[in-house]
Amino acid sequence: MDSLEIKGGKKLSGEVKISGSKNSALPLIASTILSKNLLNIRNIPDVVDIKTLVKLLKMLGAEENFSSNQLKIDTTKIDKTIATYDIVKTMRASILVLGPLLARFGHCQVSLPGGCAIGSRPVDLHLKALRKMGAVIEIKNGYIQALAKDGLKGGDILFEKKTVTGTENLVMAGALAKGVTTLRNCAIEPEVIQLCEVIRDAGVDITGIGTETIQIVGTDKQLLDFQDIKVIPDRIEAGTYLCAGAITNSKITLKSVEPKHIESIIEKLESMGFTFRIKKSEVTIFPTDKILPTNLITAEYPLFPTDMQAQFTALATQSEGESKIEENLFENRFMHVNELQRLGADIKIDKSVVQIDGKTELFGADVMATDLRASSALVLAGLVAKGVTTVHRIYHLDRGYENLDKKLNLLGADVRRINSKL
Ligand code: EPZ
Numbered sequence: 001m002d003s004l005e006i007k008g009g010k011k012l013s014g015e016v017k018i019s020g021s022k023n024s025a026l027p028l029i030a031s032t033i034l035s036k037n038l039l040n041i042r043n044i045p046d047v048v049d050i051k052t053l054v055k056l057l058k059m060l061g062a063e064e065n066f067s068s069n070q071l072k073i074d075t076t077k078i079d080k081t082i083a084t085y086d087i088v089k090t091m092r093a094s095i096l097v098l099g100p101l102l103a104r105f106g107h108c109q110v111s112l113p114g115g116c117a118i119g120s121r122p123v124d125l126h127l128k129a130l131r132k133m134g135a136v137i138e139i140k141n142g143y144i145q146a147l148a149k150d151g152l153k154g155g156d157i158l159f160e161k162k163t164v165t166g167t168e169n170l171v172m173a174g175a176l177a178k179g180v181t182t183l184r185n186c187a188i189e190p191e192v193i194q195l196c197e198v199i200r201d202a203g204v205d206i207t208g209i210g211t212e213t214i215q216i217v218g219t220d221k222q223l224l225d226f227q228d229i230k231v232i233p234d235r236i237e238a239g240t241y242l243c244a245g246a247i248t249n250s251k252i253t254l255k256s257v258e259p260k261h262i263e264s265i266i267e268k269l270e271s272m273g274f275t276f277r278i279k280k281s282e283v284t285i286f287p288t289d290k291i292l293p294t295n296l297i298t299a300e301y302p303l304f305p306t307d308m309q310a311q312f313t314a315l316a317t318q319s320e321g322e323s324k325i326e327e328n329l330f331e332n333r334f335m336h337v338n339e340l341q342r343l344g345a346d347i348k349i350d351k352s353v354v355q356i357d358g359k360t361e362l363f364g365a366d367v368m369a370t371d372l373r374a375s376s377a378l379v380l381a382g383l384v385a386k387g388v389t390t391v392h393r394i395y396h397l398d399r400g401y402e403n404l405d406k407k408l409n410l411l412g413a414d415v416r417r418i419n420s421k422l
Contacts, residue, residue: 006382154179
């Protein structure tokens with residue numbers, strides 16, 4: 001398992017290009033199951049999670065070619081509808097094939113994704129909503145066995161909780177259903193919006209895009225005429241690099257970014273003393289005399305994203321004072337805390353709140369990555385820790401950050417990828 005060796009203490013400078021959004025590309029790739037034609041999706045990040053989903057679609061019978069951030073895919077030849085455990089267990093977002101497969105074929109089996117490091121990650125809201133559309137769904141031998149032999153019917157669905165992939169699954173299901181589907185209490189993340197726009201541009205009558213109530217007039221199993229797609233920038237990758245600039249107190253510029261999607265992150269960094277220059281698709285962060293402590297609470301978009309909680313916990317170790325960070329979406333998203341403490345951070349956990357006392361000098365050590373965003377927090381801490389920090393099990397990072405070590409080195413960091421046979 002590879003690791004990253006980071007020599008701390010370097011100031012960063014220059015520019016970094018933000019890749020396409022992993023969490024937009026995943027539902028978009030799943031939605032191609034609804035397409036009657038071959039289509040191209042551009043600006044896809046070359047990360048493991050994308051390759052996993054492309055492999056799943058290939059296993060179902062799709063023909064695909066993924067290279068240089070572009071996917072050409074033809075799903076018209078899909079002739080299987082079982083998403084097996086061996087692939088779903090490696091990436092829970094595989095659940096995104098459930099809605100489109102069921103809508104198109106009237107039957108499918110998808111392995112239950114199971115939990116992951118950050119929590120139990122149930123899919124009950126996906127299943128409850130699909131049942132409202134006439135699906136018969138059983139859980140048997142660890143698989144979701146779904147049947148809608150006469151096709152899905154438009155339904156009136158209220159999500160008890162905002163769920164990003166739940167909303168995405170039901171938008172895709174509603175697109176091919178017979179009749180009108182109304183989804184209420186929808187997630188409104190930019191990734192959900194892009195999926196809705198792509199399905200609208202493929203000829204489906206969707207209203208309420210970007211609001212918490214989406215109405216879809218289904219095509220009654222008529223496949224869709226997709227246009228080529230360009231994936232939106234990855235707002236969490238962008239936020240992570242802003243934190244790299246902040247934690248090293250450097251001036252760096254992010255290119256190919258959507259400033260609107262990272263407003264809550266920029267605002268939080270401004271409250272910590274940083275200043276910014278914002279252009280159409282570019283954001284520059286400037287250093288501050290003193291990093292101020294922060295109080296933040298994670299919540300659904302457009303509020304502060306849970307996917308940035310670990311990175312801000314690392315940053316807060318360098319702020320002067322007491323910070324409090326509350327995690328409201330996942331029950332176990334503090335796996336990075338013990339590892340940050342190994343670097344010398346002064347952090348206490350009290351139920352869903354971490355308290356970080358700074359400014360603490362960090363010292364390089366061996367640390368273990370546990371999940372995608374926790375791993376990025378350890379890399380950020382390594383950028384300022386004295387000496388060498390080695391982050392082990394960086395396959396977690398490779399799931400969602402494209403060329404992280406190369407991009408950081410281009411900014412002046414000293415990061416070495418160590419391939420190990422273990
Ligand atoms: C998406 O996961 C993202 N993944 C996650 O990013 C992100 O952390 C999360 O949304 C929250 O923003 C992708 O988009 C591929 P949810 P998702 O359904 O859809 C509960 C990353 O780092 N819930 O919005 O799985 C759930 O337990 C990943 O890129 C149910 O109870 O998250 C959680 O508490 C990590 N029942 C809350 O809702 C359900 O059926 C939000 O989950 C579904 C969700």
